Amino acid sequence: MPKIVINGKEIEFENGMTVLQACELANVEIPRFCYHEKLSIAGNCRMCLVEMEKSAKPIASCAMPAAEGMNIKTNTEMVEKARKGVMEFLLANHPLDCPVCDQGGECDLQDQSLYYGFDKSRFSENKRAVQDKYMGPLIKTQMTRCIHCTRCVRFVEEVAGVEEIGAIGRGENMEITTYLEKSMDSELSANVIDLCPVGALTSKPYAFEARPWELKKTESIDVTDAVGSNIRVDTYGWEVKRILPRVNEDINEEWISDKTRYSCDGLLKQRLDTPYIKRSGKFIKTSWDEAISVLSEKINNLKPSEIAGHLGDMISIENTFAFKKFLESIKVSNFDFREKKFFINPGNKQNYIFNSSIQGIENADLILLVGCNPRHEATMVNARIRKSFLHNKTKIYSIGDPGDLTYDYTIIGNNTKIIKDIIEGKDNFTDKIKSAKNPMIIIGESALELSSGQFILSGFKNFLISNNLVKKDWNPLNILIQNASTVGALDLGFYSISNGENFTFFEKLKNKEFKLIYLLGSDNFDFKKNDEFIVYQGSHGDRGAEIADLILPSPAFTEQNGLFLNLEGRLQECRKASYPINDVKEDWKIFEMIILKNEQKKQFKNFNDLRDQAIQNLKNTSNIGELPNFTEFTKDNTNSTFLDEHVKIRDIDYYFSNSISRSSKTMSQCRDVRVKNLKEGTNN
Amino acid sequence: MSLKKVYENQPKDFVFTETNLKLAEEILKKYPNKNKKSAVMPFLYLAQKQNNNWIPLAAIKYIGKYLSMPYIRVYEIATFYSMYNLAPVGKNFFQVCTTSPCLLRGAAKIVEVCKNKISKKENEVSKDGLFSWMEVECLGACVNAPVIQINDDYFEDLDEKSTTKIIESLQNNKPLKPGSFRGRKNTAPEKSYKISGDQNA
Numbered sequence: 001m002p003k004i005v006i007n008g009k010e011i012e013f014e015n016g017m018t019v020l021q022a023c024e025l026a027n028v029e030i031p032r033f034c035y036h037e038k039l040s041i042a043g044n045c046r047m048c049l050v051e052m053e054k055s056a057k058p059i060a061s062c063a064m065p066a067a068e069g070m071n072i073k074t075n076t077e078m079v080e081k082a083r084k085g086v087m088e089f090l091l092a093n094h095p096l097d098c099p100v101c102d103q104g105g106e107c108d109l110q111d112q113s114l115y116y117g118f119d120k121s122r123f124s125e126n127k128r129a130v131q132d133k134y135m136g137p138l139i140k141t142q143m144t145r146c147i148h149c150t151r152c153v154r155f156v157e158e159v160a161g162v163e164e165i166g167a168i169g170r171g172e173n174m175e176i177t178t179y180l181e182k183s184m185d186s187e188l189s190a191n192v193i194d195l196c197p198v199g200a201l202t203s204k205p206y207a208f209e210a211r212p213w214e215l216k217k218t219e220s221i222d223v224t225d226a227v228g229s230n231i232r233v234d235t236y237g238w239e240v241k242r243i244l245p246r247v248n249e250d251i252n253e254e255w256i257s258d259k260t261r262y263s264c265d266g267l268l269k270q271r272l273d274t275p276y277i278k279r280s281g282k283f284i285k286t287s288w289d290e291a292i293s294v295l296s297e298k299i300n301n302l303k304p305s306e307i308a309g310h311l312g313d314m315i316s317i318e319n320t321f322a323f324k325k326f327l328e329s330i331k332v333s334n335f336d337f338r339e340k341k342f343f344i345n346p347g348n349k350q351n352y353i354f355n356s357s358i359q360g361i362e363n364a365d366l367i368l369l370v371g372c373n374p375r376h377e378a379t380m381v382n383a384r385i386r387k388s389f390l391h392n393k394t395k396i397y398s399i400g401d402p403g404d405l406t407y408d409y410t411i412i413g414n415n416t417k418i419i420k421d422i423i424e425g426k427d428n429f430t431d432k433i434k435s436a437k438n439p440m441i442i443i444g445e446s447a448l449e450l451s452s453g454q455f456i457l458s459g460f461k462n463f464l465i466s467n468n469l470v471k472k473d474w475n476p477l478n479i480l481i482q483n484a485s486t487v488g489a490l491d492l493g494f495y496s497i498s499n500g501e502n503f504t505f506f507e508k509l510k511n512k513e514f515k516l517i518y519l520l521g522s523d524n525f526d527f528k529k530n531d532e533f534i535v536y537q538g539s540h541g542d543r544g545a546e547i548a549d550l551i552l553p554s555p556a557f558t559e560q561n562g563l564f565l566n567l568e569g570r571l572q573e574c575r576k577a578s579y580p581i582n583d584v585k586e587d588w589k590i591f592e593m594i595i596l597k598n599e600q601k602k603q604f605k606n607f608n609d610l611r612d613q614a615i616q617n618l619k620n621t622s623n624i625g626e627l628p629n630f631t632e633f634t635k636d637n638t639n640s641t642f643l644d645e646h647v648k649i650r651d652i653d654y655y656f657s658n659s660i661s662r663s664s665k666t667m668s669q670c671r672d673v674r675v676k677n678l679k680e681g682t683n684n
Numbered sequence: 685m686s687l688k689k690v691y692e693n694q695p696k697d698f699v700f701t702e703t704n705l706k707l708a709e710e711i712l713k714k715y716p717n718k719n720k721k722s723a724v725m726p727f728l729y730l731a732q733k734q735n736n737n738w739i740p741l742a743a744i745k746y747i748g749k750y751l752s753m754p755y756i757r758v759y760e761i762a763t764f765y766s767m768y769n770l771a772p773v774g775k776n777f778f779q780v781c782t783t784s785p786c787l788l789r790g791a792a793k794i795v796e797v798c799k800n801k802i803s804k805k806e807n808e809v810s811k812d813g814l815f816s817w818m819e820v821e822c823l824g825a826c827v828n829a830p831v832i833q834i835n836d837d838y839f840e841d842l843d844e845k846s847t848t849k850i851i852e853s854l855q856n857n858k859p860l861k862p863g864s865f866r867g868r869k870n871t872a873p874e875k876s877y878k879i880s881g882d883q884n885a
Contacts, residue, residue, distance in 0.1 A: 163754035168763040169687040179756040180690075180741070 019061035034149035035062035103199030136183025137669035146200035161406030218577035223484035228566030233577035257379035266664030272553035273582035309335035312521030313483035316562025321614035322588035336505035337489035343453030355475035366436035372444020373402035400647035458636035542659035555580035691771035698742035774816035837862035
C-alpha cells in the first residue's frame, strides 16, 4: 500500500483516496463544508485547505488525490491562516442571526468558526440578502444564510434522483432554488436538511420547537415500513419533537425517508388515551375493569371458532407473540397478519425475506423487479438500487409498470406469461439471469396477490435452485415486504394456513364465520363489517377504531420497547423514547389482564421473560443487528396454478400508509402538494 | 449584474420554427448522442434569436424536453450567462461595456447618456419599445474603448456626442454604420507615429 506523511507521521492509505480521507485515517481533523462522504466532490468551500510540501499554495484536501510520498501538514501557520481567511470570506455574507436560527447548536459553521475562525469581523460593507425560496411543506428556507456548498444540489441529483434543486445566477448572485420554487417530488427530500451545514435549509414542522441540547435522544428504529431504518428519536418531555437518521451502512446509510422523519407529529394527534365502548352508536369512556369484563364475557359466550385475531402493521415481535399466546390460551386458531390476500410460504425463512440483503444490492449486476414499486414500498431499498444503478451500471428490469423509480429500467412484460416463459427457458431473459454473476429477483406483495402468486414464488425459487444460482453467499430470491410486523409474524407463525389453502382466514371472514374480531393495531385491514363485535387495540383513532365496538388504548412504537425483524430478517430493537399517555397500557399487559380475568395463570413473569420466549420462537435468527443464518434451501413442489393475468402494481398512498402518518398534519400537507402538482416530465 | 428576474407575462407555448428546427438538428450532429446535453447553449441562443432576443420559460421547458435534461439544469445555464435575456429587450439592445479599459476611456459618461436618452434603469425597455440598455463586462474590444454592442454590431471609440447620434439615428430609422466613430480602420493606429525611423508603430 502507498504511504503518505501527515504531520510528520507516515501512514498507509488505499489507492484512490483523497488527501482528506488519508488525514482521517491519521486521526487528523480537517474542517469542511462542501465535502460529504456519500456525495461527489465539489471542492468549492475551500475550508479543507492543507499545506503540501513543494506546493507554493495550500491545496484543497477534499479534491486532491493522495499520492505516494506526499508530505501534508495541517498544523502550520500557513494552514491556520488559510482557514481563517476562508472562514472570514464565508462569514462576510453570512448573517449574524444565530440566536434566532434553528441550526444553532448543531451548526457546522458555528462550530468551525469557533475553532478555526477569526474572533473579529473586518467586513463593514453591506451583507448580501437573498429572498427565501419555497421548497415544499418540509423544508424551511432562509437563503441569506446559504454558503453555497451545493450539498443539497448534489444530494437530489445523485441520491434522490430527482434533479429539481439547482444553483442559478453566478458569483455573488448565485442562489440555490428549486425550479421556479416548486416543491420537491421526492421521498428523500428532507435529507437536505441534515446535509445543510448551516441554517439555510431547516425543518419546517420543527421550526422554533426546541434547541438540540434540550432534547432527550433515543436510538431506535423506524417501523413505518419494513426496511427498519435506524433512527434517533428526539423527545422533549412526552412529545416526540423530531426523528433523525442514524448511520447504518447495512440499511439506510445515513438517509431516511420523509415518512419516517415527519410522521412523528402524528404521534401527538388522534391518540386513544382511555378505553372506549360503543353504546347505541356512540363511543363512551369507560374504565379498564369494565372494558376487560365486557370483553371476557363476550369471549366466554362465543365458541373459539367464532373468534378471530388480526395483527397490524407496526406491532413488535414481543406483542405479536403475546397476542398469539393469548389467542391460543382461549383456543382461538383463526388469526392472520395479512392486510391483502397475498401468498405466503412460511416453510423456510428464505421464502419471505430479502435474501440478498440491502447492502448486497450494490453487488448485484442484474435486478428484476416483479410486481413491486420499491420507491413507495421501501424507499431506502430504492435509494440503494439507484446507487447501484449509478455506480455499477446495474441493469434493471421490471415486470409490471411501477412508474418513475428515479432510475432507468426496462419493462420486459406486463403479464404473468413472461414469468412462465422465463422459468421455462422460453424467453431470452432466462439467459440473462443465468449469465449474471449476482442476479436479484425482487418479488413484491402485489405479485403475490395475483392468482398465480404461488406459481411466481415457487416458480422463481425452483428456477434459481435448479440453475445453481443460489449460493451460500448469494441468494437471488428477494421478497419485498411492506409492513414492519410482517417478517416477525411469519417467524412466530401468526397466520392461518391449512393444508394447501393459503387464505383460510380470508375465506372464513368472507363466509361471516366470525362473531368477534380482535384487531391489534390493524388499521389497513380492509374488510366489510357485518354484525361482528370488533375489538380494536391500538394507539390511534384511525380506521380500526372507527369500526370498533370496544377500544383498548395501547402505546405507539415510540412509547414501548420492542424487537422487529426487518425485511432482510435482521433483528433490531425499537426503544422506548417517550412514555405512554394517560390510561394507556402496554399491549402485552392488556392480554395478561384478560387472561387473569378468566382466572388463568399469568403467562409471562415480566417483559424480559416475554422477550426471551419470543426470541426463542424466531427462526434461525442471530444477534441483534445481524442477518439471519443461512440454511439449506430446497425446491417446492410445483403443482401450483398458473393464470395468464396482468401484473398490476397496487399503488400505495405513500404519505398515508399507516395510522400514524394518517394522523400527521405534515404528511397530509405533503400528500396535498403531490396530488396538486403532478409532475411535468423533469424525470430522466 | 444582479440575478436575472423571470418576466411576468410569459408566452404559453414555444416551439422552434422549421428553419430553426433544421439548424437545431445540425447542431445536435456535432455531439455524440450520449452527450446531447452539450447542445443546450446553442439551443438557448437559437431560442433567443427566434423570440425577439429573449428566452421565455416555455422555451426552457421545450429545450429541456428536446435534450431530455431536467428543467433546472437548462434554467441554471440561462441564468448563469449574461448573454441570455430572460425578459423582453428593446428592438435595439445596447450592451455598454463598463470594464476597466472602457471605464478609463469614459464609459461612465456613455452610461449617463443611456440613462437620459433610453431609460433610467438598466434592463428597462424604453416607452417606444425601440431601446433598452444594460451594463456588461468586457466585450473584448478594449483597443477601441469605449464600446457598445447594439444587437450584433460593435460601435467603437465612442463619446457622449456619438452615442447620442447613434440613438437618434436609430430613432429615425436611419442606422449608422457600426465600427469606429473616430475614423479608425478596425484597430489601426489613428496617426502614423514614427518610432526609431519606422513608419509602423
